Amino acid sequence: MPITTPFDEYSTAAQVVAGTDLTGKRAIVTGAASGIGVETARALAGAGAQVTIAVRDLEAGERTAATIPGSAVEHLDLSDQASVRALAERWQGPLHILVNNAGVMASPLSRTAEGWESQFATNHFGHFALAVRLHDALAAAHGARVVAVSSSAHHRAGIDFDDIHFERRAYEPWTAYGQSKTANVLFAVEGAKRWAADGITVNALNPGGIRTNLQRHVSDEELEALRTAAAAGGEELRWKSVEEGAATSVLLAASPLVAGVTGTYFDDCAEAPLGRIGARHGVSAHALDPQAAERLWDYSVTTLGL
Template identity: 55%
Template sequence: MTRIDASFAATSTARDVVEGIDLSGRTAIVTGGASGIGVETARALAYAGADVTLAVRDVDAGRRVAQEITGARPGASVRVASLDLADIDSVDRFVDTWTGILHLLINNAGVMMTPELRTPRGWELQFATNHLGHFALAHGLHGALAAAGEARIVSVSSSGHGASDIVYEDLFFDRRPYDAGQAYGQSKTANALFAVEATRRWAGDGITANAVMPGGIWTNLQRHWTPDVLAATRKHVAAAGLFTKTPEQGAATSVFAATSPSLKAIGGRYLEDCREAEVVPAIIDGLHGVLPYAIDPANARRLWDVSHDLLHTPGPTP
């Protein structure tokens, strides 16, 4: 199996990656496209000519981003649609209103290190939002993706997957003390595993999926951190000399996975800095590498089946 590499680096931006690529006639959905790297992902895809839909919780924020992109790039096509990934009914409504084929699905939205919160179905919020919502969205849009003939899904994971494998015996922290970091890690492992199994199941339909690690970036994603934790983390990063990315740089690997010719018909990979990550026994510097359990085919199959069963189990009666 050929390892994916590229001439880009950690400092490359999404615009660098998409330069010279023509996405005219292609449709794209970017979840969480109203903030952070989602904005820069959408901007780069629109710059290259794609018809981009920002699927967002905050529609007003999405409209501001759409206006900013189209104002700077006359002729760009950017629309906004409401989507709350923690609410499966919202996912279903989004799917029901989607028309036409879909070439690119960028599963970018996410929450990180939240307090212990649950959805109306009783699911822990981070796993529900980061994984189950996107899992349901991809399933609902499968027909539109298959109709494209060659479609790509980008699953935004994180080096945070190193905090936890999937704990099948207690997915939602019903029996163990809630740990925000472990909950986030589990959801990011799920994002990586989704790419493995989606490719195995759907490659025959012309659909491939890859997981990406954006890099260390300061965005609104850290909004649930306490001020003390945020300050201590910034101090550690600075003292260790670790490289942090801008949102434009953070979006580069997502855009690479979505558009690079080197990934044509290739899926199930975990990418960082626009190249395939090294499989490691422990995350290097807290940022680099992928742990074996996050790309394990048997683990991916098991998670897929568990996720499918969860989505098809009736929720509590109001």
Template identity: 60%
Template sequence: MSSRITTPFGAESTAADVIDGVDLHGRHALVTGAASGLGLETARALASAGAEVTIATRRLDAAETAAKAIAESTGAATHALRLDLADPESVREVIALWSGPLQILVNNAGVMATPEERTPAGRELQFATNHLGHFQLALGLQQNLKDAGSARVVVLSSVGHTNGPVRFDDYDFTRDAYDPWLAYAQSKTANVLFAVEAAKRWKADGIAVNALNPGRIWNTGLGRHIETPPQSFDPSGTTGVSEKTVEQGAATSTLLAASPLVEGVTGKYFEDCQEAEPFTPGVRRGVADYAIDPENARRLWDLSLELMSTEALS
């Protein structure tokens, strides 16, 4: 069995720490949901190393404001696109607009614990936004990633994935009562499973795909649907988990997107800038067995293709 991948960075490292000394000139990066929070900090870090960064968010004006701020602070070329991950047509428009190689794709955007809501196609909103939209985006840009020669796809998951697997028999909550946290857990498990399967399918194309848990960062837009974290998510003194700043929360994303320390690493799940240990019940960290199970990954890929095809025909 291969040894766990480690780096000199840890839970208190920031995106600026990780990107220090890295040269990304000549590389293009697309970061979803980067108008604020972790995405903005990740995009800023990549731009500070010379990458040409495109910010894709649901509100174009917010993307333009963020892109302008990053350009002014880093001197890097930045761009803004409108992207609504819950709308397949919006995803198709972004794919059609992209031209040329893409070295870095950061699937950062997400929603958490939303009230029950469905897309026009009937998909549960968190599954549609956090997984299906990013699945469609990555598949649509696969050739651009391949053309880059050595590309990286970074997928933001969460320790929340340990609260539940993908509900293959009721992923849209049409049979059981909707639970916002189970829906969130499912979508975050799907993020990890996507990385597992995409890494296998795209390795020959030179595309590395990894997922991560950024840590506990509550002061971002992701938590706008909750007043306080649920009790089950509140770490006790025995968990060794503490709340991070946005700068610290973006460190692992930045590491996987840009650091030479993880060159060639693919199909892994990271947290605190290290490959994660297996999940232990009662400890709010680690990766659940069902989230890295190859059969679950293959099954989700097939389901996602089916749902994407259905929506394309609707």
């Protein structure tokens, strides 16, 4: 039976963590200067955790930290492996919660200095390298949780292992985004297996549709087209508030209701059913494929020199 909780798509981050004591726990939330990252950090800190906001824009991070008592800010550019390595090397002591929240969506084609397609490099490579480099800190926490923020857009594409970086096929922004979001889920599938003996749980989630800066590369016309397509299928696309959008991340990061759960994909605060359920629900089989998960992990380790 799929895992359920008393919470749903209308629950907020503060509600799912109410009554949970995170005193003494240390957390990193990437991309926590805007959108659901801010609310994720705020909810964890409100429950007593010492939260580090890891962001590319330090000024924005400082402004956010000023509103979250006891939080700290670290620089992190996920598209730059040197930046990822530097943060991991600066980290001292155990890490109880890692929320891989930052991302870029449907951006025009761009490449890193290594020639990697930027959405894959940021959304997958950056977070993968951060988690792997922080493995020892996570293991030292004796019960750490890693949370990968994916998207229902993972339904759009599996991993094209023959041409991950669009060197031969035509670049399509949503296909690239979907591939990177599938990679987030596959990371959870394989990470759960590899790190179980270290007491580390790894889960992925779809936060739902939330209007944030993440959609800066997506026009209003594109968003309206998505809503129209969903309506044609009999589904109404409701925009969540950022407080609702952060709920599933916070549930997986902190709630005792999901203690020990690992290698799963959640949406609306419950384990997602297999298959594409409308425009925003369910999990595609290609994102849970254990062979693809193992292959992607090995490819990522080799490519990144970890």
